[in-house]
Amino acid sequence: MDANILFEQIKKKQSVLCVGLDTDLEKVPQHLLLEEDPIFAFNKAIIDATHHVTVAYKPNTAFYEAYGIKGWQSLKKTINYLNDNHPDIFTIADAKRGDIGNTSSRYAKAFFEDLGFDSVTTAPYMGKDSIEPFLAFEGKFTIMLALTSNPGAFDFQTQKVGAAELYKKVLETSKSWENSERLMYVVGATKAEYLAEIRQIIPKAFLLVPGVGAQGGSMDDVFKYGATETAGLLINSSRGIIYASAEKDFAEAAAAEAEKLQRQMAVHLKQLN
Numbered sequence: 250m251d252a253n254i255l256f257e258q259i260k261k262k263q264s265v266l267c268v269g270l271d272t273d274l275e276k277v278p279q280h281l282l283l284e285e286d287p288i289f290a291f292n293k294a295i296i297d298a299t300h301h302v303t304v305a306y307k308p309n310t311a312f313y314e315a316y317g318i319k320g321w322q323s324l325k326k327t328i329n330y331l332n333d334n335h336p337d338i339f340t341i342a343d344a345k346r347g348d349i350g351n352t353s354s355r356y357a358k359a360f361f362e363d364l365g366f367d368s369v370t371t372a373p374y375m376g377k378d379s380i381e382p383f384l385a386f387e388g389k390f391t392i393m394l395a396l397t398s399n400p401g402a403f404d405f406q407t408q409k410v411g412a413a414e415l416y417k418k419v420l421e422t423s424k425s426w427e428n429s430e431r432l433m434y435v436v437g438a439t440k441a442e443y444l445a446e447i448r449q450i451i452p453k454a455f456l457l458v459p460g461v462g463a464q465g466g467s468m469d470d471v472f473k474y475g476a477t478e479t480a481g482l483l484i485n486s487s488r489g490i491i492y493a494s495a496e497k498d499f500a501e502a503a504a505a506e507a508e509k510l511q512r513q514m515a516v517h518l519k520q521l522n
């Protein structure tokens with residue numbers, strides 16, 4: 250996907266909402282378990298109910314891999330459903346991959362070509378040759394972990410390596426990689442106060458920001474420190490939206506939560522223009 254399509258979606262929907270499809274059969278409404286493919290049935294209902302306020306969907310692959318081949322088939326059906334019915338909505342495979350070059354090439358082929366996602370998340374720990382194979386794909390984006398939302402982010406990412414913190418080195422160094430214009434970065438909403446400095450290093454790149462809602466991050470702070478004139482943000486909420494209700498009204502409840510977040514986003518987006 251061209252980034253302009255994403256910008257147009259943001260403008261049209263007045264939203265930077267990314268809905269996380271972290272579908273767990275222990276949490277979906279019981280009646281769906283009678284369906285042939287309960288994971289896909291759940292995802293389809295959530296997508297149908299939320300797409301009008303959503304600019305990106307992010308299935309976390311762990312929730313599909315946990316169910317083996319059936320889970321992988323549900324993931325494939327979900328991405329096909331999105332590509333067939335909502336081709337202008339950005340898709341993210343949250344898989345956090347990255348390996349030696351030839352292996353990374355296979356991961357990239359799996360997520361970009363076979364599954365057909367617009368983007369995949371990657372971990373930068375193995376360096377340039379582990380990420381450039383993803384960046385080689387035209388029309389696709391690689392979303393690299395920079396400063397994550399979890400408490401363990403302080404174990405390594407904020408530690409100094411020489412004069413700068415590791416996450417800053419990751420941001421700075423990655424700018425010199427081939428096709429770096431195809432990079433986006435993950436920064437947790439729980440680390441919003443770091444966003445002003447992050448924006449000095451990567452003023453234009455899109456940020457995928459998880460951690461609002463269930464993890465306690467503040468959307469207001471994300472906009473305050475991390476927004477650019479064009480927004481350049483995707484704010485993710487998974488559990489807060491998809492498990493808003495565990496009853497038959499789960500899709501309506503998800504829509505209500507998504508709309509609530511979109512209204513908050515619209516207020517911030519108006520202030521940017």
Ligand SMILES: O=c1ccn([C@@H]2O[C@H](COP(=O)(O)O)[C@@H](O)[C@H]2O)c(=O)[nH]1
Nearest residue numbers: 269309397398437459463464486487488
């Ligand atoms: O730093 C990170 C990177 C990825 N995630 C993922 O985002 C969602 C968040 O889910 P919520 O239910 O909205 O908390 C989930 O898939 C994580 O694996 C993250 O939270 N933080």
